[in-house]
Amino acid sequence: MIERQNYLKIKEHLKYLDEVLQLNPASVERYRFYLRHLLLWANDHNFRNVQAIRPTLSAYLAALPGKEGKGTLAGASQKKIIDSSKRFFRWAKSAYPREMNSLPVAWIDTLRLSRQPQVSAENVFVTLEEVQTLISVPVPENNLALLRDQAAAAMLFLSGMRASAFTTLPISGVDLENLTLRQWPELGVHTKNSKKATTFLLNIPELLDPVHRWDAIVRLALPASTPWYAPIAHTWGDQCLSPDEPGKTRSHALQKRLEILFSLANVEFKSPHKFRHGHAVYGLLHAQTMADYKAVSMNLMHDSIEITDSTYAPMLSSDVQERIAGLSGLATSTPSDELESFLNKLDRESQKRALVFIAGRLTE
Numbered sequence: 001m002i003e004r005q006n007y008l009k010i011k012e013h014l015k016y017l018d019e020v021l022q023l024n025p026a027s028v029e030r031y032r033f034y035l036r037h038l039l040l041w042a043n044d045h046n047f048r049n050v051q052a053i054r055p056t057l058s059a060y061l062a063a064l065p066g067k068e069g070k071g072t073l074a075g076a077s078q079k080k081i082i083d084s085s086k087r088f089f090r091w092a093k094s095a096y097p098r099e100m101n102s103l104p105v106a107w108i109d110t111l112r113l114s115r116q117p118q119v120s121a122e123n124v125f126v127t128l129e130e131v132q133t134l135i136s137v138p139v140p141e142n143n144l145a146l147l148r149d150q151a152a153a154a155m156l157f158l159s160g161m162r163a164s165a166f167t168t169l170p171i172s173g174v175d176l177e178n179l180t181l182r183q184w185p186e187l188g189v190h191t192k193n194s195k196k197a198t199t200f201l202l203n204i205p206e207l208l209d210p211v212h213r214w215d216a217i218v219r220l221a222l223p224a225s226t227p228w229y230a231p232i233a234h235t236w237g238d239q240c241l242s243p244d245e246p247g248k249t250r251s252h253a254l255q256k257r258l259e260i261l262f263s264l265a266n267v268e269f270k271s272p273h274k275f276r277h278g279h280a281v282y283g284l285l286h287a288q289t290m291a292d293y294k295a296v297s298m299n300l301m302h303d304s305i306e307i308t309d310s311t312y313a314p315m316l317s318s319d320v321q322e323r324i325a326g327l328s329g330l331a332t333s334t335p336s337d338e339l340e341s342f343l344n345k346l347d348r349e350s351q352k353r354a355l356v357f358i359a360g361r362l363t364e
Contacts, residue, residue, distance in 0.1 A: 001044045009047060010035050012095070013088050024193045034084035037061065047092060048100050051107040057085065062114040078113055086111050125277030126270050128204070131157045135210045137264045144217070144239040145232050149261045151214030152229055152254065154207040156272060159199065160279030160300050163272040164190040167250040172224035176215055179203060183301070188225070197301050202282065217241070229254065276300070 014032055017023045023031075041060045042050055055063070061081055064073040089108045093100045134153045139146040156166060165183055168190045173182040179201040185194045201208070218230050221241045227250075233242040247253070254272055262269040283296035297304070 002039050003042065003044050003046050006039055006042055006047050009092055009096070010039060010088070013091055016091065016095075027193060030080075031084055034081045035088060037064075037081045038085045038088065047089070048102050051103065057082065057111060058114040075113065082111050082113060124270065124274055125281050126157060126275045127278055128157070128207075128282060130267055130270075131207060131275075131278070133267055134261055134265045135207065137261065142239065144241065145257065146261065146264075147210070147217070148214055148229065148232065149257045151210045153258065153261060153275070154210045155201075155228075156275035157278050157282075158201040158204060158207055158211065160276045160283075161199070162192060162276060163251040163254055164192075166272070167227060167229050167246065167254050169228050170225050171215075171218055171222060171228050174215060174228050176201075176208070176212060191301065195301050197298075199299050199301065202279065 013035070014028055017031055018025070018028050038057070041057050042053065045053055050057075058078075061073060061078045064078075066072050066074060086108055089100075089103065089111075090105075093103065093105065093108075131153055135150045137146070137150065139150065141147075152166070155161075156163075159166070159181055161169070161181070161183070168188055169181065169183070170187050170189070173184065173187050173189060175181070181199050181201065183189050183191050183199055184196050185191060186196075191197070201211075215228070218226065218228060218241065222230055222243055226243055227246055229250075231242040231244055231246050232239050233244075251272070258272060259269050280296065280300055283299070284293065287293045287296060
């Protein structure tokens with residue numbers, strides 16, 4: 001039985017995040033989800049006495065089942081729950097100083113992930129070669145749906161957009177002449193945390209061909225406010241573009257359509273988000289300077305290079321093996337002042353990842 005006072009404090013904290021800190025509604029909902037685990041762990045124990053609960057919060061989370069009951073809850077999810085819990089307890093100590101006086105600040109600081117064996121995983125992303133295969137599938141000219149889906153596959157790789165932003169991007173937000181996209185919430189684009197940015201497409205002519213072809217079709221037939229990934233109506237076997245407003249599950253529809261395209265191309269399916277990974281990896285591997293690296297980060301709408309590095313810099317193990325094997329016989333060199341300064345600001349874990357990336361750059 002969940003302690004009622006705990007529930008009321010969580011509710012008050014979420015209200016504080018919404019009204020005082022003015023977090024995005026989607027962010028508040030994520031905190032609600034994370035803090036639900038805190039409530040379930042505390043059960044009928046009042047929050048002021050949680051330091052005595054066993055198993056500890058970290059141990060409790062480490063034992064939770066993962067997605068679809070397989071394995072354990074992802075480490076990233078566990079960390080978000082713990083970070084959200086620490087943020088809540090610090091707020092509670094400030095908002096209810098007398099009631100929460102018995103909860104030591106030192107205990108809050110001890111909240112952290114349980115030590116777990118490191119699990120290596122392949123960095124899964126859509127490659128340029130896979131996109132080339134997808135857009136090479138023969139499509140009858142009257143099959144608008146497949147023409148659109150090939151354009152979507154190319155655009156997702158060229159832009160690195162999230163699926164929610166791509167499916168809500170209006171025709172007016174696309175400027176192919178300047179390889180520019182306006183990911184602006186005021187245009188109806190659903191970006192993460194409602195960020196606004198003008199981003200750019202990779203200049204890969206072969207991939208731009210299906211994008212230009214689809215762009216010409218939708219601009220001729222639909223208003224500029226219509227989504228570029230436009231709805232298609234089916235009538236007696238015929239397909240036509242529809243000016244209707246897409247449903248709220250548009251991102252799921254995109255995934256289902258891409259599953260069909262992958263199947264036709266005889267390529268193992270990868271989700272729309274893996275195109276974003278592919279865009280990032282392609283950009284990072286072709287970056288020549290720190291300015292290039294920063295440009296890739298900004299195009300992904302990241303707040304810092306560190307976020308880009310921690311998320312996308314790791315390469316496939318086969319790539320690492322090939323690149324490290326090619327290091328022998330290379331002349332030694334010293335880093336520039338700019339690069340050395342940047343590396344010195346990184347923590348040890350980020351420096352390790354940067355080293356792998358730099359090793360790859362040296363062999364090109």
